[in-house]
Amino acid sequence: MPTHDIVLHGATGFVGKIVADYLARHPEAGRFSWAIAGRNPEKLARVRDTAAARGTEPGVLVVQAADEESVEAMVSSAAVILNVAGPFSEYHADHIVGACARSGTHYADLSGEYWYQRLLIDEFHEQAESSGAKIVVAAGVDSIPSDLGVQFAIEQLAAKDGRARHAKSLFTSYAGSFSGGTRRSMQARKRIEQSGTYEPGFHTDSYVLAPGAQRSHDGETVSGWDSRRFDTDLRRFGNPFFMAPINTRVVRRSLALDGHLPCTYEEGISTAALLEVLWLYASRGFGYFVGAPIPMKPKSGEGLPLWLQRAGRFCVRVHVTTDDRTQAALVEVRGAGDPGYLATSKMFSEVGLSLLLDDAPARGGVLTPATALGPVLRRRLDEAEDGRFMQFRTLK
Numbered sequence: 334m335p336t337h338d339i340v341l342h343g344a345t346g347f348v349g350k351i352v353a354d355y356l357a358r359h360p361e362a363g364r365f366s367w368a369i370a371g372r373n374p375e376k377l378a379r380v381r382d383t384a385a386a387r388g389t390e391p392g393v394l395v396v397q398a399a400d401e402e403s404v405e406a407m408v409s410s411a412a413v414i415l416n417v418a419g420p421f422s423e424y425h426a427d428h429i430v431g432a433c434a435r436s437g438t439h440y441a442d443l444s445g446e447y448w449y450q451r452l453l454i455d456e457f458h459e460q461a462e463s464s465g466a467k468i469v470v471a472a473g474v475d476s477i478p479s480d481l482g483v484q485f486a487i488e489q490l491a492a493k494d495g496r497a498r499h500a501k502s503l504f505t506s507y508a509g510s511f512s513g514g515t516r517r518s519m520q521a522r523k524r525i526e527q528s529g530t531y532e533p534g535f536h537t538d539s540y541v542l543a544p545g546a547q548r549s550h551d552g553e554t555v556s557g558w559d560s561r562r563f564d565t566d567l568r569r570f571g572n573p574f575f576m577a578p579i580n581t582r583v584v585r586r587s588l589a590l591d592g593h594l595p596c597t598y599e600e601g602i603s604t605a606a607l608l609e610v611l612w613l614y615a616s617r618g619f620g621y622f623v624g625a626p627i628p629m630k631p632k633s634g635e636g637l638p639l640w641l642q643r644a645g646r647f648c649v650r651v652h653v654t655t656d657d658r659t660q661a662a663l664v665e666v667r668g669a670g671d672p673g674y675l676a677t678s679k680m681f682s683e684v685g686l687s688l689l690l691d692d693a694p695a696r697g698g699v700l701t702p703a704t705a706l707g708p709v710l711r712r713r714l715d716e717a718e719d720g721r722f723m724q725f726r727t728l729k
């Protein structure tokens with residue numbers, strides 16, 4: 334019998350502290366017990382004291398992720414593991430996932446490292462399917478808005494008896510910055526390539542997370558949106574988006590697992606969204622005008638200042654059509670707070686609560702947010718903070 338409903342591993346990092354803060358003062362705090370976990374007892378004690386002052390006091394578990402026995406002990410004490418210690422391919426997240434897949438414990442992380450996600454699929458998908466463990470990867474802004482947005486748009490088209498064959502997403506707002514952990518994760522790909530640990534073909538494979546899936550056509554590139562162009566369906570100029578290589582692969586896994594392939598997918602960012610970020614930075618003198626500069630080379634544990642976390646926001650429009658393009662659906666997903674940290678931490682916490690408390694589809698495996706939780710997560714995000722955090726809307 335688990336002693337804690339939720340264990341937050343990596344709670345001492347930049348994202349971990351924001352997640353701990355959100356869980357500590359969550360309106361459903363009376364419905365779950367929780368603990369924080371990590372490798373440094375002094376740092377953990379500080380996070381625990383802050384959480385206690387904010388609302389509820391979590392338990393504390395000292396865990397060495399490299400040591401499988403230590404990981405087993407943590408996993409056996411939990412109903413749901415939330416892991417924010419990344420880069421996940423470097424901080425032994427596979428040990429945690431392996432223990433969860435064996436024991437049937439639900440798990441979520443914030444990984445965008447597709448080579449690590451593919452390793453989880455190859456090593457643990459079948460085991461998690463049999464044990465019933467939901468292993469949810471990419472449970473932050475990469476890739477919840479794109480993933481749930483595409484699923485929502487496909488549902489709208491199906492309601493008109495249309496079958497989606499082409500899908501595309503355009504971020505029309507994406508205002509924020511990045512943390513030390515994200516910087517390290519971005520550099521991880523280079524280290525991984527040099528290490529030779531993973532197949533070099535993974536980096537160019539648009540369907541790396543959907544092994545064996547029926548592909549749409551051979552020419553489909555990883556992001557799909559590879560140059561600046563005007564899109565007549567979305568009526569905006571779109572550009573290549575730096576997060577698309579992560580999101581498109583996750584969305585394609587969802588399309589594969591839910592039986593929607595073949596269906597093309599592409600993702601970009603609007604020119605207006607890029608100008609919005611420039612204006613946000615310039616109007617505050619990159620934070621110098623408000624006494625909290627945006628760190629350009631943040632270290633582990635560091636990230637964007639509070640003013641930028643609060644001033645940030647995101648919005649993505651998703652368009653799907655039938656093969657002959659006679660029927661279409663258009664939806665929008667928008668959210669308040671900088672996408673990568675404040676909004677991600679809220680989305681991620683709600684994933685944990687959804688895994689614990691909601692009546693989710695009975696399906697185990699290495700899953701995406703859409704295939705693990707889908708509409709129940711959408712409803713939960715829509716309702717969070719009395720509807721002020723995220724909204725899912727049908728536009729057409």
Ligand SMILES: NC(=O)c1ccc[n+]([C@@H]2O[C@H](COP(=O)([O-])OP(=O)(O)OC[C@H]3O[C@@H](n4cnc5c(N)ncnc54)[C@H](OP(=O)(O)O)[C@@H]3O)[C@@H](O)[C@H]2O)c1
Nearest residue numbers: 343345346347348418419473474475512514515518633634
């Ligand atoms: N998907 C998304 O939308 C999204 C959004 C934001 C961030 N992320 C990802 O989330 C991850 C965390 O970001 P962050 O900014 O919070 O990073 P961070 O501040 O560097 O925190 C890293 C965490 O990992 C722990 N850690 C460091 N080395 C470890 C090791 N060898 N074994 C086990 N744990 C170790 C750290 O513990 P100590 O405090 O003891 O050093 C800390 O708790 C990154 O991978 C980032 O890319 C994803």
